[in-house]
Amino acid sequence: MRTPTRSGLLRLLLLVATVVLSGTVTARTARLSPDLVMPVVVAAALWSGPTRGALFGLGAGWVVDLVPPGASTLGSSALLYAACGLVAGAGRREGSSPWAWLAVVGAAASAVGSLGRALVALGSGAPLLPVELAGTLLLTCVLCAVAVPPLLRVEHALARRRTT
Amino acid sequence: MSSPSSSSHRRLLVLLVAVTLVVLALDVAGSRAPLRVRALGGAVFGPIERLVASSREGDTVARAGAVRTATDADLRTADDAAVAGVAALRKAPETTGRRFVAARVVALGRQGAAGPERLTIDAGSRDRVRVGAGVVSADGVVGRVVSVSPWTADVLLLGAPGLQVAVRVGSAGTLGAVGPERASHPGAAGLQLSLVQLAPVSAGDIVTTLGSIGGAPFEPGLRVGTVRQLDTRAGSLVPAGTVTPSVDVARLDVVGVLLPRTRTTPRPAATGGG
Numbered sequence: 049m050r051t052p053t054r055s056g057l058l059r060l061l062l063l064v065a066t067v068v069l070s071g072t073v074t075a076r077t078a079r080l081s082p083d084l085v086m087p088v089v090v091a092a093a094l095w096s097g098p099t100r101g102a103l104f105g106l107g108a109g110w111v112v113d114l115v116p117p118g119a120s121t122l123g124s125s126a127l128l129y130a131a132c133g134l135v136a137g138a139g140r141r142e143g144s145s146p147w148a149w150l151a152v153v154g155a156a157a158s159a160v161g162s163l164g165r166a167l168v169a170l171g172s173g174a175p176l177l178p179v180e181l182a183g184t185l186l187l188t189c190v191l192c193a194v195a196v197p198p199l200l201r202v203e204h205a206l207a208r209r210r211t212t
Numbered sequence: 213m214s215s216p217s218s219s220s221h222r223r224l225l226v227l228l229v230a231v232t233l234v235v236l237a238l239d240v241a242g243s244r245a246p247l248r249v250r251a252l253g254g255a256v257f258g259p260i261e262r263l264v265a266s267s268r269e270g271d272t273v274a275r276a277g278a279v280r281t282a283t284d285a286d287l288r289t290a291d292d293a294a295v296a297g298v299a300a301l302r303k304a305p306e307t308t309g310r311r312f313v314a315a316r317v318v319a320l321g322r323q324g325a326a327g328p329e330r331l332t333i334d335a336g337s338r339d340r341v342r343v344g345a346g347v348v349s350a351d352g353v354v355g356r357v358v359s360v361s362p363w364t365a366d367v368l369l370l371g372a373p374g375l376q377v378a379v380r381v382g383s384a385g386t387l388g389a390v391g392p393e394r395a396s397h398p399g400a401a402g403l404q405l406s407l408v409q410l411a412p413v414s415a416g417d418i419v420t421t422l423g424s425i426g427g428a429p430f431e432p433g434l435r436v437g438t439v440r441q442l443d444t445r446a447g448s449l450v451p452a453g454t455v456t457p458s459v460d461v462a463r464l465d466v467v468g469v470l471l472p473r474t475r476t477t478p479r480p481a482a483t484g485g486g
Contacts, residue, residue, distance in 0.1 A: 068257065072264045097218075099218055106232065114249070114257065117359075118321065120329050120374075121239050122236060123236035127229070127232055174329070174373045
């Protein structure tokens, strides 16, 4: 049986930390806050490709669904982040990618996430708050552009250490 | 050609997406199985959230626990925000003559595009909190408990889809129902009010709960909000309007979970005819 890699454990810890932080701090202190989970999903997907990216997104979404208070419909975040992981993984390129490309991939994944949330809200009969939705999307795009390159550098460093 | 590893990953992805779809369908259908999954999540992650929330406020877990064990003397000399919150909750009409468990809000959900629909409190099944219990603050109704783990409980907020509350409006006690706002009003949190009949209701009227069967989740007379505006267009089949909720969710700290009243003596029978 394969033992979990160091990067896998690091991703899991980072994921739980961001989800807990989202509910306990950012959601209570700011009216508009970025999606803290998205950069972690985008970085993992850019590193490992579309299928593994979707798998990681699905797992990340399950953490979001299960950390209290969780999503209003169990499994909805899992499917949403799986789609984001798939989109971000499709943007994977061999070798190092320029910053602008990482920002574009982050924005595309964030847009998929926002669209999914809008559809979930409409499907459940909740009122849609377009200004809040657009604000969250903008903040998440900025966060992805800032946070994804260093996260990828950490993945790269861990992979290099594994091979030596 | 794809490698065996990537094709096995693809199969795993398809399998896990199928399992997720089944869980999602069960949750939408109202099955009890997803509740157990949520309770498991609460049992694992709830204590972490309690710890993070208490450290964020420069508090200790023991001090937060004092919220539930505070004596009257403590409350009179309260300089702690949480204990002062319990003092305000005890004085509120929502808790007068009612048994409740005080708790603090530890997490607020912001997953949807419609703002927060759920929150987490630091009281769970060990504190006698049960699914279906009403939750109030010193300002009025907060919501209903929908999931419970040993250490935490999740509360569906008033205004979230799936929570309709029967209400009385104004001094005449006109019957109606309050639920999520149908139209989008960016930046203005409100509730949709539907009256059952044409009645002299005006803006500023107080909206209170009608009361649930058995007193759970809501007993009669709990404050829901005030009428903000009424739709007076001719031709409306059902009079409708919007209500400004009495509780500001973003500033919630101490809340009370109402415990059900158990009747020990049968209701006396009456004889008509004077």
